[in-house]
Each structure stands twice: as structure tokens, then as C-alpha cells.
Amino acid sequence: MHLLHDRRGTPAGELGPAELVELLRFPVPPSHAWLRTNFVSTVDGSITGADGSSGSISPDSDAHHFALHRALCDAVVVAAGTARAEGYRAVDLADWQRDVRAREGLAPFPTLVVVSASADLDPQIATPATGEGGPVVVATTTTAPPGRLDALRDAGVEVLQRGTDSVDLAAVLDDLAGRGLPRLLCEGGPGLHRELLALGLVDEVLLTLAPTVVAGPGPRTTRGDGLPDPLALSLAYVLRGEDDAVFTSYRTLPEKPVGRLE
Numbered sequence: 001m002h003l004l005h006d007r008r009g010t011p012a013g014e015l016g017p018a019e020l021v022e023l024l025r026f027p028v029p030p031s032h033a034w035l036r037t038n039f040v041s042t043v044d045g046s047i048t049g050a051d052g053s054s055g056s057i058s059p060d061s062d063a064h065h066f067a068l069h070r071a072l073c074d075a076v077v078v079a080a081g082t083a084r085a086e087g088y089r090a091v092d093l094a095d096w097q098r099d100v101r102a103r104e105g106l107a108p109f110p111t112l113v114v115v116s117a118s119a120d121l122d123p124q125i126a127t128p129a130t131g132e133g134g135p136v137v138v139a140t141t142t143t144a145p146p147g148r149l150d151a152l153r154d155a156g157v158e159v160l161q162r163g164t165d166s167v168d169l170a171a172v173l174d175d176l177a178g179r180g181l182p183r184l185l186c187e188g189g190p191g192l193h194r195e196l197l198a199l200g201l202v203d204e205v206l207l208t209l210a211p212t213v214v215a216g217p218g219p220r221t222t223r224g225d226g227l228p229d230p231l232a233l234s235l236a237y238v239l240r241g242e243d244d245a246v247f248t249s250y251r252t253l254p255e256k257p258v259g260r261l262e
């Protein structure tokens with residue numbers, strides 16, 4: 001990865017593995033959640049390819065970038081639509097990701113938190129696709145169908161009921177931070193992203209630009225009503241992959257004061 005810009009003044013140039021971790025590490029204020037959202041988009045603004053998945057537009061260099069962000073978070077937060085479309089399961093990790101977590105003092109695996117009003121999720125989400133994986137929490141409502149919740153619990157999923165018609169997202173983030181999971185990586189999708197932004201719950205927006213154009217009716221990183229006012233962002237850093245993918249990080253304004261966890 002080549003650093004093009006870091007607002008902290010790090011000189012531009014090639015970054016080694018330790019420098020990349022230093023750049024991507026979560027800045028966590030004590031006792032608060034830090035929510036980072038992560039999307040990949042084509043240059044013409046689509047977050048999916050013709051097959052409706054993000055995998056078909058993700059540049060090769062994004063595989064490592066995506067995996068490193070997973071290695072550095074306490075929990076991966078994802079909306080049910082994306083979990084269903086992309087076949088999400090409990091998060092498993094490669095050895096190098098586990099090594100990063102051990103060095104950073106993080107739990108062996110991040111928790112997967114799926115946000116769903118319907119709780120219409122395959123209970124196999126509780127188990128990783130291969131090997132070992134982290135815990136799975138379904139954040140849902142008090143009106144979700146009990147039969148679906150029982151099936152998820154039987155499979156080993158923790159069910160967190162916050163809100164009646166839709167999930168109270170602020171309460172879920174507080175709950176996660178309160179149980180020692182403040183570093184939150186939201187991997188979408190667009191419906192959840194818009195809600196989190198509208199509620200002022202996002203601290204950092206990561207956008208990877210894939211060097212490709214797909215046209216077609218593909219979705220954007222947000223879906224739903226326009227925000228009453230445009231949300232201002234501040235550019236934190238820009239990286240370039242060897243395949244010309246561009247990785248950006250923006251902070252939402254006003255920025256939360258940051259420190260390090262003890």
C-alpha cells in the first residue's frame with residue numbers, strides 16, 4: 001500500500017505492515033463506541049456488480065485492506081440485507097489476522113452483530129464457514145417473531161432486543177461499547193448506513209474506489225430519504241493499492257475527541 005496523504009503528516013510513500021496497522025488502528029475514546037463504515041464503490045458510484053454482490057467489483061488489493069480492518073475491530077456490524085445477500089457467517093480469520101489481534105491486545109475473533117427487524121436469518125450464521133469463528137449477536141426488536149429468535153438462540157446466537165418497530169441503533173452501539181466492544185466496523189449495507197449517518201452515529205467513513213465502471217442500476221453506499229442537510233466530512237488519509245484502487249478515510253464532523261483505551 002502506498003500512502004498518498006495522511007493529515008497527521010506522515011510522509012507519503014510505501015507503508016510496511018506495521019505502518020499500515022498504525023494508520024488503520026481505531027482511535028477509541030474511553031467508554032465510547034467508535035463506528036467506522038466501510039464500502040467499496042466503482043468509479044461510477046455502484047457498490048455492486050452485475051451479479052448484485054460487492055465481491056465482483058472489489059479490487060484485489062481490497063482483500064487485504066478489508067481483512068486488516070476486520071483484524072482491528074471488536075465487532076463487525078452488518079445489516080440483515082447485506083448479511084443475506086453476501087452469505088455472512090460468524091467471522092473467521094487467517095493466522096496473520098489473529099497475530100495482529102494478539103499484538104493489539106484484542107479478543108481472538110471479532111463479534112458479528114447483525115441488525116434485523118425481521119430476524120429472517122439462517123441460523124447457520126452462528127457458525128463460521130471454516131474453522132473457528134467469533135460470537136454472533138442478532139440485534140433485533142421486541143416484536144420480532146419469537147420462533148425465529150428461538151431458532152437463532154438454539155444455534156448459539158445471542159439475541160439483543162432493542163426497540164419495538166426498528167432496532168434502536170444508538171442503544172445497540174452503547175450496549176456493545178459497554179461490554180468492552182467499542183471498535184465497531186460497519187460493513188453496510190446502504191439502508192443501515194443511511195440510518196447511522198442520519199442519527200449522527202458514524203465517526204469514520206471508509207470508501208474504496210475500485211478502478212472500474214459498471215453502469216447499470218447498482219445501489220450507492222446509502223439508500224433512503226435525503227438527509228435534511230449535507231453531512232460535512234474531513235479527509236483523514238488516502239492510500240493507493242498496486243492495482244490503482246484508492247482507499248479513503250473521512251471523519252464526520254464535528255469529530256469526537258479521541259484517546260487510546262487503557
Ligand SMILES: NC(=O)c1ccc[n+]([C@@H]2O[C@H](COP(=O)([O-])OP(=O)(O)OC[C@H]3O[C@@H](n4cnc5c(N)ncnc54)[C@H](OP(=O)(O)O)[C@@H]3O)[C@@H](O)[C@H]2O)c1
Nearest residue numbers: 039040047054079080081082116117118167188189191192
Ligand atoms: N460494495 C460494498 O461495500 C457493499 C457493502 C455492503 C452491502 N453491499 C450491497 O448492498 C446490498 C444490500 O443492501 P440492502 O438494500 O439490503 O440494505 P442493508 O442495509 O444491507 O439491509 C437492510 C435491512 O437491514 C435491516 N435493518 C437496517 N436497519 C435496521 C434497523 N434500524 N432496525 C431493524 N432492521 C434494520 C432490515 O433487515 P430485515 O429485513 O431483516 O428486517 C433491513 O431490511 C447487497 O447487494 C450488498 O452486496 C455492498
